[in-house]
Amino acid sequence: MTDYASPTIGAAFLPDWLNPAVFLNNPDLGPWVLLLVCAIVFAETGLLVGFFLPGDSMLFTVGMLIATGTIHIPLWLFALAIFISAFAGDQTGFMIGRKTGPAIFKKPDSRFFSQKNVERAHEFFEKFGGRAVILARFVPVVRTFVPVIAGVAKMDHKTFVSFNLIGAALWGIGVTLLGYWLGQFSWIEENIDIIFILIVLISVVPIGIELLKARKPSTNNEK
DSSP: OOOTTSOOTTTTTSOTTTOHHHHTTOTTTTTHHHHHHHHHHHHHHHOGGGTTSOHHHHHHHHHHHHHTTSSOSOHHHHHHHHHHHHHHHHHHHHHHHHHHHHHHSOOTTOSSSSHHHHHHHHHHHHHHHHHHHHHHTTSTTHHHHHHHHHHHTTOOHHHHHHHHHHHHIIIIIHHHHHHHHHTTSHHHHTTHHHHHHHHHHHHHHHHHHHHHHHHHHHHHHHO
C-alpha cells in the first residue's frame, strides 16, 4: 500500500492539518473522517473563509483511501454525504450573497463594489450562469466565491439550484469516484499533483473561451 503520509510535490508546502495525504490517513479519526470531510467541503463551497481548503485533492485522496481499504466507510455513503455537503455549501454561499449584496454594493462611488459591477455580474450569470456554477466547482478559490457572486447578482434561484445539483454531483461524487477508480493504479498515486493540475486546466479552458466570446461584441462596438 502507498504511504499516503508522504506528501507529494504540490502538497509538501501545506501544514499537516491541511494536507489530505496526512490528516485523512490518521487512524485516530476513524469514523469521524466522514464528518471532517463534509465540514471541509461545506466550508470551502459555502463560507468565504474556506477558500484555502484542499477540496479537489481531498476528494481524490478520499476515493483512493477507500479503494485501498485505509478508510473503512462505504464509497456510496461517502459520495452521498459529500454531494449533500457540496450542494448545501453552494446554497449557503448563494444566500450570503443574496442577503449581504445590497449592503456591500450600495455605495455608488466605490471603485469595485458598485451597482455597475452588480449589473455586470447579473448579465454574466444571465448568459453563462449555469455553466459558470458548474465549472467553478473544479477551480480552487473560484468555487468559493462564485455562489456568493451569483447571489449578489440576483441570479434566478431555481436556475442556480438546478445547476448547483449538477455541479455538486459532478464535482463531489465525480472526483471521489475518479480517485477510487484511478487510485488502484500505482502511476496515478505517484503523479497525483499532475492529475490535479490537469483537472484545473481543463476546467478553466471553457471559462476562458466563454469570456473571450463575451468580449468580442463589446470590442466590435468600440470600433
